[in-house]
Amino acid sequence: MSIYLSYGIILALIGRCWVLSATDIDQIQRHNIKLLSEQLNRGWRAFCDAPVDEGVMSLFQGIHPSDGRLHVMTITNQSVELPVRSLSQLKDFDINTERKTLIYVNAFHTNDSYFSVQEHLILLQTSRRDLNVIVVDFARNVEQLYYAVRHHLSVHGYFIYKLLNSLTDAGIKPEDITLAGHSVGANIAALGAQLYAKGSKQLVNQLIAIDPATMCRTSDILVKQGLATRVVVIHGEGDVYGVRVPLGNVDIYPNGVGFFPRRKLQPGCESKICSHMYPFVLFMEALIEGVMIPATKCESWAKFRLADCNFKNTLNIGLVYPADAKGLYFCLTQPNPPFTYMEHGLRYKSRQEANSLDKTSV
Known part of the structure; x- marks a missing residue:
């Protein structure tokens, strides 16, 4: 031009x-x-x-890439909001090189509701002081989300790359870093991991992609193996919002939704956008409440229904995964918190059986 x-x-x-x-x-x-x-x-x-x-x-504040926000913790257990351009100030906050580090990338707008992303993330920061938790918020409103998917994906990904560089320059080891993100944020996190791997010739330890968005263009679906030592995908919807196909070293399909075409909605959901949000809430429950949400390796949802699975090969949704975990994993979860059925969620039940278990679970 x-x-x-x-x-x-x-x-x-x-x-x-x-x-x-x-x-x-x-x-x-x-x-x-x-x-x-x-x-x-x-x-x-x-x-x-x-x-x-x-x-x-474009006349209103909030749509420029620099309008994103960083959320970091002080030593007095307070979450502080900074402009994304304030990377140089990270060293002044509670970042400990002896801890594991979680960078969570948010780029999905939600109204203030049970699924409020921002409220869950602040609670995560204040409850998990055993981790360095840094939240990068690129979409607290629908306008920011629109510009993220239409125009700013590459800029947001570059910022995650710069953030990773700043942390490793400050002494955080790449093998101690987990990048996580939901929806559009999963693709931004993936791009940041890719740029970091290319620039530093090192991989971060994990990329956890929570129902990666299908985006405006298929070329913007950036989650794939090789971007981190381990790539974990937690699927949720798999129709108009989330990617259906396996993308990671580990792909977890709670309730088979996103894998089996006839299963459209997650438990308790009446809309596809609710199903898209559902795995985010599972992830938050695991991290904030310390709840075990186990899944078992299986070749397909049909095999899971027949209990024809390797029940010795299980994992829990969260940050820690077995070194040999690889392939497809399935589980059943509940419509309301606590979402886990614990070990009972490793075996398929009819709807009537699941309803009965809902009433007895605590």
Whole structure:
């Protein structure tokens, strides 16, 4: 794009703003947000193609990559929010080289509800002081989510790469780092891991991708083996939001959803977006509450239903996985917390049996 064309676009936008009143602009922005929220419920394709007015959206704070936020902990157990450009300040916070480090990448907008991502992540930081927990928040609202999937994926991935460099320069070992992310955040985390591996010739220990988003373009599905020493994928929806196919060294399919096409919704869910959020809540329950959510290795959901699995090869959803874990893993979970059936979730039950167990589980 030539400098003259760019200058012309800027002048056109300024000229338009002179014609539109402040009330008009606010009304257009409200329509943008309403439209994006409605289209998100239909899936990524509809969301990415939503006919929003980007010219007006660009006038509001929150859509630029630098508007993302870092959440780090002080030594007095307080979560502090910093602009993403404040990487140099990380050394002033409670980052201990003797601990394992979890970098969680959020790039999925949720309303304040039971599934509120931000509330869960702050609780994770304050409860797991045995870890260095750094939260990178690229999408606290629907506008940021839109720009993340449409325009900013590569910039966000580059920031994760810079964050990894800053931590390793400060003495954190790559083998002590886990990158995790849900939905769009899983793909951003994957890109950051890829750039770090290419630039440093080292791999971080783990990439945990929670129902990686199918995105606007299939080329933006970036989760794959080889980006970390171990890549774990926890699937959740597998239809319009999450990727169905196995992508990692370990792929976990709670309740078979995302693997078996006829199973569309997770327990307790009435929408696909709820099913997309469900594995995030499983992951948070495991990390925050210390709840064991076991899964067993099996060739397929059909084999799992027949109990034709290797029940000696099991793992728990969380941060620690057996060194020999590889392949597909399945389990059953509940519609409400605590979500785990414990060891009972390793064997398939009919709906009637599962309902009966729901009433007796504690």
